[in-house]
Amino acid sequence: MMTVPVVIDFEASGFGKGSYPIEVGFSCRHGDGWCTLIRPEDDWQHWDCDAAQIHNIRRETLIERGKTPQMVAESLNTYLGGQTVYTDGWTQDYVWMARLYDAAGLTPRFRLADFREIISPPQEKIWHATRIQVQEELNITRHRASNDARILQMTWLRSYDATRLVH
Template identity: 30%
Template structure:
């Protein structure tokens, strides 16, 4: 029943206690909770699993029904697209200089030509991604072209990232492009929960240099290896 416990923990963490109870519907029996009890608690009673969460109350799930319905929830939100951005340093006026996405059946990677007002540059960051500003100007794609291509490729998808700052790079890119993204970027915790995310992070290789495609590939592999 440990897979059911894992499903419940992640689902409650991701969607909230009330949403999970609503999802499970007639498989749930709710009970009163002593006000002194706090936190998330689970126990197994034959074919049932009992969950206590903060002050919301006890619920008792039929394991077979809960497992089936939670599996559908997890499958619907399973990470399949893995994204990574590289940037010329961490600063309020920084921006994305490279993006890559690994997805079922393919990969996308491009350098991004700096917009006219993107003038931040860190040579410490350059020592990590090995890209010069001149290389970006000569080989990078304009922000509008990158944004349009990403919208075309990843429309209505949710891309999984190992760094919350990737959401910031996405916003900066699309602001420069002058259009809205038709996809989302979420940290891996949103897909698998904090505990599993920590285990996936532990599987990522430690290296000095960072390029977007290598990092996206590493995250995809680490996630796949974790769930083997």
Template identity: 25%
Template sequence: MASLPIFISAVANSTDEPHFPLLFTWSTHDGQIKEVLVTPDDDWLHEHSIEPNLQNLDEQQLYEFGYEAQDILNEWAAELDTDTMYAVDAESVEALVETLYDTKGLDPAFEIVSIEQWFNERDINLHRAREEQGDNTPLHLLSPDEQIMSLLQLAAGHDLLDLSDLETE
């Protein structure tokens, strides 16, 4: 079986003017969902603040439970063998991924493409398919882990993924 596509989501410091990431959530090639808080780079906080967000993330939580950019980049390099990741808001997620890589003077190792493009390439209208399954909440209003889970379930429900080999007892 081919590995699963990687879906990614992120939470930014601001919904109006995102400048840096607070949280990344992604699926893995084996169907897991991983989530990591991001310890802010000092330069980020000199220029921008962390605004209230749906996940109630604040600066103290990020410093207490977050991971440094290099740790996240190392994990991605070790675990994600892909040139492409798919996101609901590809433009914003791509900018946040670039910000993380920029802290180390690197270019992203993958590109971020719209999840709608992935489904369209497989002749599935994402919004219609979600409505048919009774999912009426817009994807961008779901928490990052709910977004990823919804996308994996929708893809599996349309036989675009075979998750049966991934289930554990």
């Protein structure tokens, strides 16, 4: 029997070169979530207005309320140490996680893995429809990292249960 995966999500200043993490959140095995804003380092200047319209976080808010990369990296290591943590955007999230940990001068004590490692072909077939259903049921209106992580986790769980019952 598969255990419920821990899911992490990053929001960022934009995409591509120069982008950096602005928020990280995760959903634990029992659905408990954690989320925090990340204060940009002085040399983190890239800001994409299109990305900002999606996450709806102002750079000024990050400067005022965000935690330092070191505080965020230490918290992630405390909460997630020794675990495999899944993301649906591994290539981007890995770069943003690396940028966070580089700024903090730390190393992640958890493994960041691609969600595709644990999604079976039958789950993949119903993934999109299941995700829409989960989003509607949870009625989450804010596009934030911990919300996205919870939606992904619930989609995995629901699609896993649905495909397991068929076989």
